[in-house]
Amino acid sequence: MNHPPRTPSCTPSRTPSRRQVLTTAATTLAAGALAGCAGSTSGPTAEAGTQVPNAAATTTLVADGKQAMERLMAGNARFVAAQEQDLDEGIARRVAVSKGQHPFATILGCVDSRVPIELVFDQGLGDLVVVRSAGGALDRSVTGSIEFGIAELHTPLLMVLGHQRCGALDATIKAVDAGRRTSAAGSLDYLVDTLAPAVRQVTGKPGDRLTNAVQANVTLTLTKLRQSPVISPLEKSGKLKLIAAYYELDTGRVVLL
Ligand SMILES: [Zn+2]
Numbered sequence: 547m548n549h550p551p552r553t554p555s556c557t558p559s560r561t562p563s564r565r566q567v568l569t570t571a572a573t574t575l576a577a578g579a580l581a582g583c584a585g586s587t588s589g590p591t592a593e594a595g596t597q598v599p600n601a602a603a604t605t606t607l608v609a610d611g612k613q614a615m616e617r618l619m620a621g622n623a624r625f626v627a628a629q630e631q632d633l634d635e636g637i638a639r640r641v642a643v644s645k646g647q648h649p650f651a652t653i654l655g656c657v658d659s660r661v662p663i664e665l666v667f668d669q670g671l672g673d674l675v676v677v678r679s680a681g682g683a684l685d686r687s688v689t690g691s692i693e694f695g696i697a698e699l700h701t702p703l704l705m706v707l708g709h710q711r712c713g714a715l716d717a718t719i720k721a722v723d724a725g726r727r728t729s730a731a732g733s734l735d736y737l738v739d740t741l742a743p744a745v746r747q748v749t750g751k752p753g754d755r756l757t758n759a760v761q762a763n764v765t766l767t768l769t770k771l772r773q774s775p776v777i778s779p780l781e782k783s784g785k786l787k788l789i790a791a792y793y794e795l796d797t798g799r800v801v802l803l
Contacts, residue, residue, distance in 0.1 A: 614651045615787065618669075622798075635670050639670060649699055650701055651701050651702075651705060652676075652699075654682050656714060675699055689774060696786060709760065710796065712756070718742055718745050718759070722746065741759075764790045
């Protein structure tokens, strides 16, 4: 069944939130351009005959991180049960979000083709800020992308999502065991170096080593993100919820760590 498109939101068209005030003017200007919100009346318009939905009647914005979590987990339950709603990706939704965006969660996940974030949580256009890197490897670019979702797009929830049988962590385990970096050209060694601390942390511990490494990497990543001057004050003030989670390839379930 179709569910109604949600109201888009755009920085210039609403009262600045306290969170917006926390950001620097320079960042806000750059982010506004990135978000496509700088000129909500000058962007692409609907094709002739396309009806833009009545925004006021269809608002289902989340109030806080708790509500965002409930919405994510409800979507995952639909995904697990193969009872997905029609994703918000139809023409009306596409037109609506072209004017602005108001995603409700920022999620860092792996590039694994079996873990497409919007599908796993049964969400549509404009719902999620998704940052992906192999193994969820955290570097400055990934951190900045996450901060963008939180500080500029105002998502009240940040989730770091590891997953079962992650190939990037598995390759890192092999490299660490061999006492060498990968033999591949390019930047794969950079990934191994970034993920290796999680592997070393679980070496010699009971249980499945790869599962342990994936979950340790999620925890280490969250610890690092908590040191961000953008993320830390928002979490401490209760405006941002941080969640560690793990996706089971076998079941489709997302479990909280
Ligand atoms: Zn992976």
